[in-house]
Amino acid sequence: MHAKTSSAAPEAIQADALIVPISQLEEGQTADPQVDGWSGGVYQTALDSGEVTGKALELLVLHRPAGVAAPRLVLMGLGKPAEQSAAVLRRAAAAATRKLQGKGIESIAFLLPGRFGSEHEAQAIAEGVWTARFEPDVYKTEGRKESSLRELLLLATGDAVELGLARGTAIGDGQNTARKLAVEPGNLLTPAVLVEKARELAADAGLGIEVLDEERLIDEGFGALLGVAQGSVEPPALIVLRYRPKSPARPDVHLGLVGKAVTFDTGGISIKPAAEMDRMKYDMAGGAAVLGAMQAIAALEPPTTVTAFIPTVENMPGAAAQRPGDVVTTLSGKTVEVLNTDAEGRLILCDTLTFALRSGVNRLVDAATLTGSVVVALGHERSGLFCNDDAWSALLLACSEKAGEKFWPMPLDAEYREQLDSPIADLANIGTRWGGSITAAKFLEAFVEEAPWAHLDIAGTAWIDAPKPDMPKGPTGVCVRTFVELALTLSTPAE
Ligand code: BES
Ligand code: MN
Ligand code: ZN
Numbered sequence: 001m002h003a004k005t006s007s008a009a010p011e012a013i014q015a016d017a018l019i020v021p022i023s024q025l026e027e028g029q030t031a032d033p034q035v036d037g038w039s040g041g042v043y044q045t046a047l048d049s050g051e052v053t054g055k056a057l058e059l060l061v062l063h064r065p066a067g068v069a070a071p072r073l074v075l076m077g078l079g080k081p082a083e084q085s086a087a088v089l090r091r092a093a094a095a096a097t098r099k100l101q102g103k104g105i106e107s108i109a110f111l112l113p114g115r116f117g118s119e120h121e122a123q124a125i126a127e128g129v130w131t132a133r134f135e136p137d138v139y140k141t142e143g144r145k146e147s148s149l150r151e152l153l154l155l156a157t158g159d160a161v162e163l164g165l166a167r168g169t170a171i172g173d174g175q176n177t178a179r180k181l182a183v184e185p186g187n188l189l190t191p192a193v194l195v196e197k198a199r200e201l202a203a204d205a206g207l208g209i210e211v212l213d214e215e216r217l218i219d220e221g222f223g224a225l226l227g228v229a230q231g232s233v234e235p236p237a238l239i240v241l242r243y244r245p246k247s248p249a250r251p252d253v254h255l256g257l258v259g260k261a262v263t264f265d266t267g268g269i270s271i272k273p274a275a276e277m278d279r280m281k282y283d284m285a286g287g288a289a290v291l292g293a294m295q296a297i298a299a300l301e302p303p304t305t306v307t308a309f310i311p312t313v314e315n316m317p318g319a320a321a322q323r324p325g326d327v328v329t330t331l332s333g334k335t336v337e338v339l340n341t342d343a344e345g346r347l348i349l350c351d352t353l354t355f356a357l358r359s360g361v362n363r364l365v366d367a368a369t370l371t372g373s374v375v376v377a378l379g380h381e382r383s384g385l386f387c388n389d390d391a392w393s394a395l396l397l398a399c400s401e402k403a404g405e406k407f408w409p410m411p412l413d414a415e416y417r418e419q420l421d422s423p424i425a426d427l428a429n430i431g432t433r434w435g436g437s438i439t440a441a442k443f444l445e446a447f448v449e450e451a452p453w454a455h456l457d458i459a460g461t462a463w464i465d466a467p468k469p470d471m472p473k474g475p476t477g478v479c480v481r482t483f484v485e486l487a488l489t490l491s492t493p494a495e
Contacts, residue, residue: 003154005153006154006155009038010109010111011039014070016070016106017100019110020035020111022043022052024080025053035111054077056077057092059095070109086116086404089124094470098470103148106148111155117160119164121156122161124168124404126168127171129152129172130171131471136475171484173295174293174297175480177201177477178479181287182463182475189284191312194261194287198291207242211237213235225347227328228262228313228344229313231322238309239308241307241308243305245305249492253363254305254306254361254362255363257290257365258356259286260345260370261311261312262313262348265345271342282475285458285463285475286456287311288477293484294308303491304488306487309359313348324340335425336422337424338429353366353453363392363451365454365455365456368455369458371457374457375459383405383456383478384410386410386441387452388445388448388452403481407482412441417439419442420439462476
């Protein structure tokens with residue numbers, strides 16, 4: 001699949017489908033005369049028939065419109081002008097691509113709406129088209145939905161369009177990488193396999209990689225992480241990926257991205273109920289998002305120093321598994337009473353956060369499918385954002401907004417920390433039933449000291465159980481776009 005720009009007139013473009021963004025019109029408004037002009041009046045006719053209104057994500061495919069070289073003209077709704085954004089454009093482009101790509105269509109051309117700046121529009125369309133190509137049917141031996149699409153054409157030219165296109169394709173590739181990893185089942189994607197995939201990704205992208213194996217983790221003293229891993233025959237690992245720009249724009253900034261990668265979470269001895277336990281193959285989605293983001297960052301080469309840390313384990317019950325009530329000594333030296341072996345994400349993350357800070361990072365973000373509680377609080381629309389620094393939180397929210405990923409700020413008041421008091425150790429790994437996503441975040445906060453740190457609880461957003469027009473059911477790759485945007489934003493002087 002490749003993308004390019006074209007200065008051709010829309011009616012002259014050679015492509016299997018020409019996609020024209022349209023707005024939802026007010027009563028009495030008529031079709032854009034320009035589009036209506038070169039398309040021989042089909043736009044107004046379609047409006048008059050009521051078959052199209054311009055509602056967001058609406059699509060109408062018209063065949064062989066007179067005077068248009070492309071055999072299909074697709075009217076693609078973006079909604080009312082006031083409700084439009086690059087995010088809507090990305091989703092509409094994805095929905096259009098998903099509708100067309102199974103039908104033998106090899107090339108699609110997009111007209112830019114000309115509303116949000118051509119760089120952002122080109123990026124949004126490229127992201128939409130690229131991410132639309134992912135299907136979760138990877139192990140079907142028959143009837144896989146394969147995309148026939150080979151070429152994306154943008155009917156616009158110039159440096160801004162080229163830049164947007166390069167960003168959109170790199171970010172779309174990164175998001176798909178995250179989704180491909182996340183969809184893998186627990187038997188086929190063990191910690192060792194994830195390490196291999198990370199090595200391949202690093203080699204292809206030109207990233208530095210270091211893997212701390214079990215022996216090294218024991219030597220260093222990752223007691224909390226090792227406690228989780230001890231119930232599984234699969235040895236744990238900590239994957240470290242390094243991106244070093246040739247000349248950093250801000251030598252004082254070193255971004256650390258941390259991603260939870262539990263390749264399967266049975267709950268351990270505090271075992272989970274059988275219903276829907278299969279979903280716990282996605283418990284490595286945070287780590288997958290960090291890998292996808294690093295791939296895109298390596299491709300886009302922003303002048304920001306970024307290091308990724310991905311702790312990977314399998315959480316299993318077994319003769320060697322840790323017991324409720326066990327006390328472990330974390331890498332930081334703090335002791336933890338493991339009251340529930342199913343609260344394992346915070347145990348592998350706390351040691352990783354300590355290690356990341358000792359490695360010299362001074363801005364931290366982690367992504368983790370950490371709690372069912374955040375799904376109760378925010379459902380499947382927004383990820384929970386927990387942050388110990390107002391400026392860092394504002395920057396992350398701004399980046400997520402630009403990237404079209406929805407976060408919601410959650411509290412970290414000191415009072416919540418009391419739930420983690422333990423009579424035997426420095427802290428317990430669970431609190432009460434109430435405010436469970438917050439106490440999980442408070443647990444992590446205890447290990448980050450002074451550095452600006454943000455935690456994204458993506459338990460409700462890392463996959464979807466029902467298909468949407470722009471995305472099949474399965475892993476979403478959430479956080480990849482925001483993390484890349486963060487690396488790009490941190491390379492400009494004003495943080
Ligand atoms: N991986 C789960 C969280 C999760 C739940 C993700 C549902 C996606 C959907 C995590 O390790 C976990 O089990 N958390 C427990 C914590 C509890 C024992 C304090 C939970 O949320 O039930
Ligand atoms: Mn768990
Ligand atoms: Zn988990």
